[in-house]
Amino acid sequence: xxxxxxxxxxxxxxxxxxxxxxxxxxxxxxxxxxxxxxxxxxxxxxxxxxxxxxxxxxxxxxxxxxxxxxxxxxxxxxxxxxxxxxxxxxxxxxxxxxxxxxxxxxxxxxxxxxxxxxxxxxxxxxxxxxxxxxxxxxxxxxxxxxxxxxxxxxxxxxxxxxxxxxxxxxxxxxxxxxxxxxxxxxxxxxxxxxxxxxxxxxxxxxxxxxxxxxxxxxxxxxxxxxxxxxxxxxxxxxxxxxxxxxxxxxxxxxxxxxxxxxx
Numbered sequence: 001x002x003x004x005x006x007x008x009x010x011x012x013x014x015x016x017x018x019x020x021x022x023x024x025x026x027x028x029x030x031x032x033x034x035x036x037x038x039x040x041x042x043x044x045x046x047x048x049x050x051x052x053x054x055x056x057x058x059x060x061x062x063x064x065x066x067x068x069x070x071x072x073x074x075x076x077x078x079x080x081x082x083x084x085x086x087x088x089x090x091x092x093x094x095x096x097x098x099x100x101x102x103x104x105x106x107x108x109x110x111x112x113x114x115x116x117x118x119x120x121x122x123x124x125x126x127x128x129x130x131x132x133x134x135x136x137x138x139x140x141x142x143x144x145x146x147x148x149x150x151x152x153x154x155x156x157x158x159x160x161x162x163x164x165x166x167x168x169x170x171x172x173x174x175x176x177x178x179x180x181x182x183x184x185x186x187x188x189x190x191x192x193x194x195x196x197x198x199x200x201x202x203x204x205x206x207x208x209x210x211x212x213x214x215x216x217x218x219x220x221x222x223x224x225x226x227x228x229x230x231x232x233x234x235x236x237x238x239x240x241x242x243x244x245x246x247x248x249x250x251x252x253x254x255x256x257x258x259x260x261x262x263x
Contacts, residue, residue: 056127060091065172071170085111089108113195156184163182175257181254184229186227188200188220
């Protein structure tokens with residue numbers, strides 16, 4: 001009698017092939033749906049941490065105002081008018097931000113980069129650290145460490161019509177525009193040592209809001225699609241990247257503390 005060959009596949013083989021298809025589908029789901037969703041959640045959390053930092057900075061600026069009846073100057077100067085320290089050092093020292101022992105040891109009558117004050121360069125308060133900058137330089141450990149301990153993207157725009165006009169102090173009474181629409185502190189595309197009397201010049205507004213990777217000095221950062229800013233009333237806003245003339249005009253108006261239309 002001849003042997004009858006069955007065309008039916010082995011049940012075990014069928015189960016293995018089905019399992020393989022299921023695994024492939026699961027892997028695709030992970031790469032196409034789950035991982036992007038997790039990454040999006042992480043980026044939202046980082047952006048929220050950044051806005052929290054800006055809110056704290058606004059609070060300590062208000063605390064400084066309560067003590068001295070004015071906001072700090074963008075920078076202090078010596079007898080010859082040479083910049084000494086940033087506003088960040090002043091709120092650190094007088095508005096109870098960060099390590100009190102270090103704050104008390106900083107010498108305001110010496111430049112920020114004097115041999116003595118250099119020891120505090122890598123003692124930046126965590127509130128001045130935007131987490132997205134640290135994340136962006138994961139492959140460059142040296143630069144990443146600088147962003148963790150020394151460099152900050154949180155800066156003010158320095159100009160005669162802004163809240164920070166050089167070494168002169170402004171008060172809350174000087175802000176005659178709606179405070180929820182007047183920008184106080186921004187993120188800069190270029191980081192500086194937190195103690196350095198360096199911030200964004202008013203001319204930087206001409207670039208609009210730009211990504212930090214553009215290499216241009218201006219308002220912007222490493223957040224996807226835009227930048228965080230904090231207003232005089234302590235509220236935060238996410239401004240999308242844009243160089244359009246209309247958006248640049250609006251940005252200039254938001255930096256002014258007095259109501260004035262810009263053509």
